[in-house]
Amino acid sequence: MKEVRVLTAFIDHPNQCEIETYEKNGGYQAIRKVIPHLTPDKLIEQVAEAGLRGRGGAGFPTGKKWSFIPKNQNIASYLVCNADESEPGTFKDRLLMEKDPHQVIEGVILSSYAIKAKTAFIYCRGEYFASNAILRKAVVDAKKQGFLGKNVLGTDYSLEIIIHPGAGAYIAGEETAQLTSLEGYRATPKLKPPFPAIEGLYRKPTIINNVETLCNVVHIVNHGIKWYQKIGLPPKNSGTKIFQLSGHIQNPGCYELPLGTTLRAVLETGGGMMPGRTFKACYPGGSSCAVLTERDLDISMDYETLSQRKSMLGTASIIVMDNTADMVKVAHRLMEFYQDESCGKCTPCREGTRWVVQILERILHGKGTLFDLKTISQICNNMEMNSFCPLAAGAAPSVTSAIKEFESEFAAYINQNAQAGTLPMMKISYPYVT
Amino acid sequence: MTLNEETKSAILKLQQKYPHKRSAIIPALHLAQGEKGYLCQKTQMEVAHLFDLELNEVHAIVAFYDMFFDQPIGKHHLRVCKNVSCMLNGSDKILDSLCKKLEIKPGGTTADGEFTVIAAECLGACDKAPMMLADRQVIGPLKEEDFDTLIETIKTWPGNPSPISNAEGLS
Numbered sequence: 191m192k193e194v195r196v197l198t199a200f201i202d203h204p205n206q207c208e209i210e211t212y213e214k215n216g217g218y219q220a221i222r223k224v225i226p227h228l229t230p231d232k233l234i235e236q237v238a239e240a241g242l243r244g245r246g247g248a249g250f251p252t253g254k255k256w257s258f259i260p261k262n263q264n265i266a267s268y269l270v271c272n273a274d275e276s277e278p279g280t281f282k283d284r285l286l287m288e289k290d291p292h293q294v295i296e297g298v299i300l301s302s303y304a305i306k307a308k309t310a311f312i313y314c315r316g317e318y319f320a321s322n323a324i325l326r327k328a329v330v331d332a333k334k335q336g337f338l339g340k341n342v343l344g345t346d347y348s349l350e351i352i353i354h355p356g357a358g359a360y361i362a363g364e365e366t367a368q369l370t371s372l373e374g375y376r377a378t379p380k381l382k383p384p385f386p387a388i389e390g391l392y393r394k395p396t397i398i399n400n401v402e403t404l405c406n407v408v409h410i411v412n413h414g415i416k417w418y419q420k421i422g423l424p425p426k427n428s429g430t431k432i433f434q435l436s437g438h439i440q441n442p443g444c445y446e447l448p449l450g451t452t453l454r455a456v457l458e459t460g461g462g463m464m465p466g467r468t469f470k471a472c473y474p475g476g477s478s479c480a481v482l483t484e485r486d487l488d489i490s491m492d493y494e495t496l497s498q499r500k501s502m503l504g505t506a507s508i509i510v511m512d513n514t515a516d517m518v519k520v521a522h523r524l525m526e527f528y529q530d531e532s533c534g535k536c537t538p539c540r541e542g543t544r545w546v547v548q549i550l551e552r553i554l555h556g557k558g559t560l561f562d563l564k565t566i567s568q569i570c571n572n573m574e575m576n577s578f579c580p581l582a583a584g585a586a587p588s589v590t591s592a593i594k595e596f597e598s599e600f601a602a603y604i605n606q607n608a609q610a611g612t613l614p615m616m617k618i619s620y621p622y623v624t
Numbered sequence: 625m626t627l628n629e630e631t632k633s634a635i636l637k638l639q640q641k642y643p644h645k646r647s648a649i650i651p652a653l654h655l656a657q658g659e660k661g662y663l664c665q666k667t668q669m670e671v672a673h674l675f676d677l678e679l680n681e682v683h684a685i686v687a688f689y690d691m692f693f694d695q696p697i698g699k700h701h702l703r704v705c706k707n708v709s710c711m712l713n714g715s716d717k718i719l720d721s722l723c724k725k726l727e728i729k730p731g732g733t734t735a736d737g738e739f740t741v742i743a744a745e746c747l748g749a750c751d752k753a754p755m756m757l758a759d760r761q762v763i764g765p766l767k768e769e770d771f772d773t774l775i776e777t778i779k780t781w782p783g784n785p786s787p788i789s790n791a792e793g794l795s
Contacts, residue, residue: 266643275748276745276746276748277746278707278708278709278745278746278750279707279708279709279746279750280746280748280750281748281749281750281751283748284748284749309643314787315748316650316654316689316691316787317691317703317747317748317757317787318748318787319757319759319760319761319785319787320760320762322787322788323787323792326788326792330795352641352642354647354650354651355650355651355654355787355788356650356689357650357653357654357685357689357690357691357692358689358690358691358692359688359689359690360745371650372647373644373646373647374644374646374647374648374649374650374675374685375684375685376684376685376688376689377688377689392643392644434750434751435751436709436750436751436753437708437709437712437713437750437753438712438713442709442750442751442752442753443751444751473708477707477708507750509708509709509712509750511712515712519711520708520711520712523706523707523708523711524707524708527707527745527746530745531745533688
């Protein structure tokens, strides 16, 4: 399928990082249209009507989120651009920041204007060294041109953007944890409500939006609502999505396609499977969702369809596995990731992820028992229902769905154990005993 | 070994950028680590002073985030991704043979203090799987036969990578 390049239209342009090139290619027109000609409320209405939904994973309507900022109160509000991209298989924000940084900056300006924020932060993942440097240069250049700083475009609206590097924590991608981290603490999540839009950074109204979401705002302003709703499956799934293909795929990479493209078409855009191999399964939205199998190849890749399938569009990061993939190893590696990244604040997540890793390790070493699968499902259920933030709720389906769809593979490992039918001894130990 | 004046003034300048100075602690620790290579207790104490914090509050942050090191570490950080997309493309073997080549275990540092190999979680460059982040540079897809040249090239780099430089902090 041919890509529909909106956000990635100029990604291959060699000098797109330069502000002159960005402007020549139509950049910084959206802010000229809006500031000061459109009131912030009108801009919020436009984005809401276009039907833009958050591209960071949850798919919450962006305009609606913005509208939660308390009106007519004379208190500071903040915009935080979530660029702490750490979900396994996700690499779209890196592309946007490294190849077209001014598009991100323009999106941040528009969104800050909509919520009347005078300070915006881009929380950029620490390991993204290039993104950090490129964004910092972009901010300096945009300031020189009068798009940032005091009196944006000569109006009385002023905005500062601070590029804030993270330091390596997956949980800092969760919005409340990100704010805690930005305040200078360990990245631990906070209870909601109050939602950040009411009480966020420094206990002031704060909006957190993903990089790709903010880039979409630029194009909604430039081309209008009607144009936006011609792409994808309006009203609930308008626009394009940057799909990322990785794992067992011919041409891994980012592909911008309309929401609602079938999984099969997305895979074909990436060149399909490697020669002589067949499709086995994929995680459709990063690793924190249920695995899809061959039966789902014609599924429409949109928010609703995937959630009905008890999976998730998430970040649309498709991790592809072919017939050579070992699902037990995949499940084990993923749970190791969640265990490593659990912030430790709540017990179901901190202990649950550790237990499941121990059990999967036992199974991988041929020492598992059939009862182990039941134990995993109990622990995962506990994590899903009782943990504090979405981390553990995302960790559980990655393993439970793999067991559900490929139980025979787990059983094959377990049956290497002569005592597979006995009750297991649950050893709780550091380091792991296998 | 105290922090040099340039790093200190960059940290003080950073503090002013934020509405509350404590917010500058993560970039400040990046600057300190960029200068010193790692964050020993003395360096942490110094940063704590600059922020009017107790040592334990700074240490809590250093201990939490993966990019901070409170023990000596190699000049060049080789983060080899081990997450699923890279694993499916053979990262286990890559990690293994890189460690063998450098005669260390994952997490270990070479005797000459040049390299530390870290088995890292997803680094957001899955299109280049199997990949590694060598200092500030993404390298992939990795091939074992390229290791010799790669190691020689990386040796010529400045090392002690930080996502923010003193100059950027001061600007």
